Amino acid sequence: MRNGLKNIQPLQFTLEQAGGLKAEKIEPFTLSDDLDAKNPNEKPKDEPADMMMIKNVSAQLQPGEVSDFMPWLDGGFIVLMDKREPPDPAKFQETKAKLEERYLKNAREYVFMEWMRDR
Incomplete structure (x- = not known):
């Protein structure tokens, strides 16, 4: 092909x-x-x-x-x-905010789990 x-x-x-x-x-x-x-x-x-x-x-x-x-x-x-x-600029900004929020939440959970493991 x-x-x-x-x-x-x-x-x-x-x-x-x-x-x-x-x-x-x-x-x-x-x-x-x-x-x-x-x-x-x-x-x-x-x-x-x-x-x-x-x-x-x-x-x-x-x-x-x-x-x-x-x-x-x-x-x-x-x-x-x-x-x-290219993505719709308005939807891109909304989705970017959701991705950043999800990323920060996952990072906080990861740090917390590492802290709990080391205790």
């Missing part, structure tokens, strides 16, 4: 050459989307079961890159990073 895309062949043609794979376009997302979930262990009903894995693989790619094959319960997937869009 990488060779086909490097040779600037259309994605659909490359997928057919790779054995009739199916392309699935995913809406833009950020890794921090899950912070807003009320119950982080429960996935949203309209989200594929492997979405978190797709997000993690996507985070490692630059635009135009293709991931390795990632096996999953019902087969697997390959991620092609089409482009990166």
Whole structure:
């Protein structure tokens, strides 16, 4: 697949050459989307079961890159990073504040546990 895309062949043609794979376009997302979930262990009903894995693989790619094959319960997937869009500035500031709050809380808990262990 990488060779086909490097040779600037259309994605659909490359997928057919790779054995009739199916392309699935995913809406833009950020890794921090899950912070807003009320119950982080429960996935949203309209989200594929492997979405978190797709997000993690996507985070490692630059635009135009293709991931390795990632096996999953019902087969697997390959991620092609089409482009990166900048996050919404207002939502970014809100999410940044939540991440900083979570980071500081975890750091306090870690320091407290270390203090308790050393006593």
